[in-house]
Amino acid sequence: MKAAVLVFPGSNCDRDLAVAFRAAGFDTTMVWHKDGALPEGVDIVGVPGGFSYGDYLRCGAIAAQSPVMRAVADHAARGGPVLGICNGFQVLCETRLLPGALMRNSGLKFVCKMQQLRVVTAESPFTAGYAAGQDITLPIAHHDGNYVADAETLAMLRGEDRIALRYLGNPNGSVGDIAGVLSANRRVLGLMPHPERVVDPAQGGTDGVALFRALAEGLVAA
Amino acid sequence: MTATVKATVTVMLKTGVLDPQGEAVKSALGALGFDGVSGVRQGKVIELDLAAGTTEAEVTAMCEKLLANTVIESYRVEMGA
Numbered sequence: 135m136k137a138a139v140l141v142f143p144g145s146n147c148d149r150d151l152a153v154a155f156r157a158a159g160f161d162t163t164m165v166w167h168k169d170g171a172l173p174e175g176v177d178i179v180g181v182p183g184g185f186s187y188g189d190y191l192r193c194g195a196i197a198a199q200s201p202v203m204r205a206v207a208d209h210a211a212r213g214g215p216v217l218g219i220c221n222g223f224q225v226l227c228e229t230r231l232l233p234g235a236l237m238r239n240s241g242l243k244f245v246c247k248m249q250q251l252r253v254v255t256a257e258s259p260f261t262a263g264y265a266a267g268q269d270i271t272l273p274i275a276h277h278d279g280n281y282v283a284d285a286e287t288l289a290m291l292r293g294e295d296r297i298a299l300r301y302l303g304n305p306n307g308s309v310g311d312i313a314g315v316l317s318a319n320r321r322v323l324g325l326m327p328h329p330e331r332v333v334d335p336a337q338g339g340t341d342g343v344a345l346f347r348a349l350a351e352g353l354v355a356a
Numbered sequence: 357m358t359a360t361v362k363a364t365v366t367v368m369l370k371t372g373v374l375d376p377q378g379e380a381v382k383s384a385l386g387a388l389g390f391d392g393v394s395g396v397r398q399g400k401v402i403e404l405d406l407a408a409g410t411t412e413a414e415v416t417a418m419c420e421k422l423l424a425n426t427v428i429e430s431y432r433v434e435m436g437a
Binding site: 191192199227233234239282283307 | 369376377423425427
């Protein structure tokens with residue numbers, strides 16, 4: 135089981151994400167943004183949080199154009215799973231691997247706190263370790279997490295059960311309290327909360343463990 | 357010196373997309389006593405120096421691929437400005 139964690143200039147959750155993958159049993163490699171290919175045999179790609187390229191132009195916009203993202207798009211097109219967290223979610227929206235966009239928080243402030251969330255669907259390799267309707271607590275830390283999509287896209291996401299997580303108590307103005315969305319094939323997840331920051335009791339929570347464990351178990355089964 | 361042409365790209369949030377920064381500027385103007393400001397929208401202006409002969413269609417392609425996120429933003433291109 136191999137995971138690749140992308141590293142952009144300004145990524146700052148890349149090592150946390152690698153620790154979480156390794157704890158779940160993944161052989162994990164860091165991949166620099168200028169690499170045009172993923173390591174041989176990579177099962178899953180993690181796009182980490184942070185401030186890639188200083189959030190210049192728009193959050194994730196420059197990272198979306200980097201050579202490694204073309205390789206990630208190819209991986210996703212083959213049905214390979216991709217997990218984008220926080221800035222990684224923004225990057226996946228900018229590459230159009232996920233629908234919608236993430237705007238400045240409606241309250242304009244950077245929000246950094248533990249956030250209650252509801253798992254909306256367990257039908258994905260990421261959320262299979264939770265029950266649909268289960269409430270979990272994950273940290274959030276972002277300035278631009280205000281999820282926006284047009285009415286047609288929202289209807290599609292609802293109709294196809296592609297909303298993975300919703301906020302309980304909306305911290306940023308996201309439409310429909312949406313905190314995470316899945317791709318049409320359910321193999322790409324983008325979410326603003328940070329499951330990789332709660333995988334060990336020493337971090338003050340363990341609600342992120344089930345996500346990484348489900349990924350590991352899903353890939354072993356497959 | 358190589359001849360160049362200038363282009364100016366204006367990127368704005370689409371109508372109907374709430375602009376939290378514009379709203380904050382509006383309320384700050386009100387707090388300063390500027391009454392009658394009924395709307396503020398904040399966007400960005402991008403100035404490009406381009407090789408002579410660059411077409412508006414090429415600048416439009418730049419907008420579509422990078423300069424604007426057309427999910428939430430609209431853009432306007434002015435050549436030679």
